[in-house]
Amino acid sequence: MFHRLFRRPQILASALAGVLLATVGSASAGQRKFAYSYETLTAPVGSVEFENWVTWKHTSGDGRVDQFDFRHEFEFGVTDRLQIGLYVADWRLTDTSTGSRATYRHSGVEVIYNLTNPTTDFIGSALYGELLIGEGVIELEGKLLLQKNFGPVTLVYNAIIEAEWEGKTLKHLDERSGEFAQTLGVSYQVNPNFNVGAELLHEVALPEWRAEGKSVVFAGPNASFRAGRFFATVAGLFRVTDHDEEPDVQTRLIFGVDF
């Protein structure tokens, strides 16, 4: 498995991360209040943050599946409005009744551009773009991020459209699919180091971009903590729509540190 970590996409991502790390200062980035939604303010100029994600999806029943998705990301504040993220490696551990398997999935880049401020403007907004490349897969994702702050309360909404091309190799991407998703989140600041709230995730599969596929909704509580340069955000979502083949529950933990 480990020899796959040294394929071209990872090398490129790591090299870019090294170049950016050598050129930035030491400002601290912000705290994430949500695990499934992005907020609209971008990281301060010169900031560097390292985030680690783990998402656990559990499907119960005869076809029991526990799927763990891992992401390791560097985020850089480039300008007052521009933030770039490098996904060094996304990998998956799948555990079923017949055994376990770990696979490298992809590496990629994310760009967020802030448009308006959630505190001073009518609504905060930002644009998000993401490109993922792996063995036999390319994913392209765009998001519209919206946010409004009301004192200690933060409301966010993300509208997401994703396109995926998949095949045996990058030269033979025979399968196409898409997904529309939206997320909603609310967070209340108990104190400057602790927030609690709730999140909702709605996914609509678009296989072959032809017809509307399954529409699945998850919802549940979240909490975020910050101590010095470290933060952790966790959300547990329960499936509220009737699709037994989909995960019953999913939990995401994001753990980050500012350099």
Place this chain on the structure above:
Amino acid sequence: MFASGCVGTVPPPVSPAMLRVSRGATAQTLEAGRITLTTRCASCHRVYPVAAYSPARWAEIVEEMAERTKLDASQQAALLAYLTAAQATPPPAPTPAG
């Protein structure tokens, strides 16, 4: 809870009245301080009303937060200048109905 938390939490825009009490800070400096408050500070925690703390307490908070968020000296000075001037500026009188 929501009402008391929402009132006065949008930092007031830089105004001529604010400039008169700013002790020599320029409009650009005050605006830079307001931007720091609504972006750098707001990215981690809620934006507290300028009237929530005394000028002396704001100075302590800004010094502590500047160290944590690595604000440089000019950013720290601009932020404190804005907070001090905004707090010293009375809010505009409400427009009469009709």
